[in-house]
Amino acid sequence: MSHNRFDIERYKEMALNLLSKLDDKVREELEVILTDAAYLHVMEISKCESPIESILLMWLRHYFQAREQEYKQWDNFPLITIEPQRTVERGKKKYRIDIALDCSFKGKKHSFAIECDGHNFHEKTKEQAARDKQRDRDLQSMEYRVLRFTGSEIWDRPSKCAYDALKIVEKITGIHDEEIAYLQKIYPDNNW
Numbered sequence: 001m002s003h004n005r006f007d008i009e010r011y012k013e014m015a016l017n018l019l020s021k022l023d024d025k026v027r028e029e030l031e032v033i034l035t036d037a038a039y040l041h042v043m044e045i046s047k048c049e050s051p052i053e054s055i056l057l058m059w060l061r062h063y064f065q066a067r068e069q070e071y072k073q074w075d076n077f078p079l080i081t082i083e084p085q086r087t088v089e090r091g092k093k094k095y096r097i098d099i100a101l102d103c104s105f106k107g108k109k110h111s112f113a114i115e116c117d118g119h120n121f122h123e124k125t126k127e128q129a130a131r132d133k134q135r136d137r138d139l140q141s142m143e144y145r146v147l148r149f150t151g152s153e154i155w156d157r158p159s160k161c162a163y164d165a166l167k168i169v170e171k172i173t174g175i176h177d178e179e180i181a182y183l184q185k186i187y188p189d190n191n192w
Contacts, residue, residue: 041058041061044057045058045084047085048084048085048098050116050151051155052116052118053084053116055154055155056099056116056149056161056162057084058158059158059159059161059162059163060114060162063162063163063166064166067166068080070179071175073178073182074106074175074178074182075105075106078103078105079103080102080103080104081102082099082100082101083099083100083101084099085097086100088144090141095135095139097113097114097115097139097144098114098115098116099113099114099115100113101114101165103169103173103175105174105175108173110145110169110172110173111142111143111144111145112145112147112165112168113144113145113146113147114148115148116149116151116154117148117149118151136148147168149164149165
């Protein structure tokens with residue numbers, strides 16, 4: 001799941017090789033599109049409060065955008081929104097979710113609160129742990145599923161954390177079941 005230095009260098013080399021074969025006008029237009037995409041990513045990650053949040057946000061967007069076309073096989077209008085630093089209220093309490101993810105699939109909305117727990121602010125003391133547990137309960141009462149990742153997990157293997165979140169979202173929303181049913185139709189002899 002996590003890319004090592006060799007993979008990145010190999011991908012760069014492959015991309016540059018393919019790029020060199022493109023027409024000049026195609027390369028120019030691709031540069032405009034990639035610059036625009038990079039700008040949009042930078043605007044989004046600038047809303048994050050920490051490097052671990054920024055890194056996880058980028059990987060979540062990458063995985064969900066890559067899968068979006070597949071989701072349309074099972075629902076014409078799947079809607080996935082990923083929002084950093086969403087503020088929600090429960091009574092007089094306000095919470096800011098590190099990364100909020102909403103997934104509407106087959107007419108049902110599912111909300112996820114993805115929390116990036118840096119060591120300095122989470123479970124270092126009993127009070128911090130109690131505050132986090134109360135926060136989780138309040139978010140759950142607002143129909144959020146809370147997914148927590150430690151800062152170390154994100155820093156060491158950000159793509160794995162995002163992939164784990166993707167798989168949890170797909171399981172809870174029913175996307176996973178649709179995918180298995182689809183694969184069983186295509187490959188009836190396999191045990192899915």
